[in-house]
Amino acid sequence: MFKGLFILSLLGLFYFIYYVVDTIAKTSKFQIIGEYFTHFQVKEKAIALTYDDGPNPPYTEELLDVLAEFNAKATFFVIGKNVEQYPETIKLILSRGHEIGNHSYSHSKMVFKNPVFVKSEIEKTDRLLRELGVEKEINFRAPFGFKLVVLPYILAKMQKKNILWNVDPKDYAVSNPNKIKDYIVNLSKPGSIVLLHDGGENCSSTITATRCLLQELQEQGYQFKTVSEMLRLQMG
Numbered sequence: 001m002f003k004g005l006f007i008l009s010l011l012g013l014f015y016f017i018y019y020v021v022d023t024i025a026k027t028s029k030f031q032i033i034g035e036y037f038t039h040f041q042v043k044e045k046a047i048a049l050t051y052d053d054g055p056n057p058p059y060t061e062e063l064l065d066v067l068a069e070f071n072a073k074a075t076f077f078v079i080g081k082n083v084e085q086y087p088e089t090i091k092l093i094l095s096r097g098h099e100i101g102n103h104s105y106s107h108s109k110m111v112f113k114n115p116v117f118v119k120s121e122i123e124k125t126d127r128l129l130r131e132l133g134v135e136k137e138i139n140f141r142a143p144f145g146f147k148l149v150v151l152p153y154i155l156a157k158m159q160k161k162n163i164l165w166n167v168d169p170k171d172y173a174v175s176n177p178n179k180i181k182d183y184i185v186n187l188s189k190p191g192s193i194v195l196l197h198d199g200g201e202n203c204s205s206t207i208t209a210t211r212c213l214l215q216e217l218q219e220q221g222y223q224f225k226t227v228s229e230m231l232r233l234q235m236g
């Protein structure tokens with residue numbers, strides 16, 4: 001009886017610790033080691049638009065056409081297994097002058113995972129991207145923004161930057177493009193990193209929101225640059 005209770009409370013305690021650590025990893029922008037960015041320190045009116053979880057035809061292609069209309073550059077944090085499925089879309093992103101980042105191979109949480117798994121998730125996706133012609137530095141974005149000790153340590157050893165964000169309209173959960181656009185227009189500042197998604201079931205509202213925000217922010221004098229262009233601007 002007592003033994004049963006003891007085990008039960010121990011399990012409860014473990015679950016509680018798991019829950020707390022999980023929450024901290026998800027919500028905190030703090031990272032213990034390695035280089036990470038939630039925004040860039042730039043004086044220019046420049047913003048980094050980032051699109052996660054693709055490539056995802058036909059949405060990615062549609063988005064590329066919208067970006068081209070405004071001569072805007074963006075960064076796509078792609079999932080390795082989608083890269084395997086849609087290599088042509090990656091080539092198209094590159095040919096339009098955008099940037100590709102690594103968003104892991106399988107998009108699983110990088111918390112409570114062993115280092116070998118985490119490293120293979122990053123390396124496998126890098127390898128796929130290199131095969132498709134990505135030549136420059138490949139930055140990383142943690143799936144769900146998760147990070148604790150293992151991921152930052154591995155990223156630091158691989159000399160990879162973890163690119164997070166400071167503007168998150170949660171586009172995947174909002175069907176009204178105007179709401180997504182308003183959120184971004186209201187919160188964006190020089191150096192902001194905006195999180196959007198071209199992956200997932202239906203990205204039509206994200207694409208429409210992109211067209212509207214490009215129009216509005218361009219009228220305000222903003223430019224849209226890739227992550228590495230922003231890093232260069234930041235260095236002065």
Ligand SMILES: [Zn+2]
Binds near residue numbers: 052
């Ligand atoms: Zn993601």
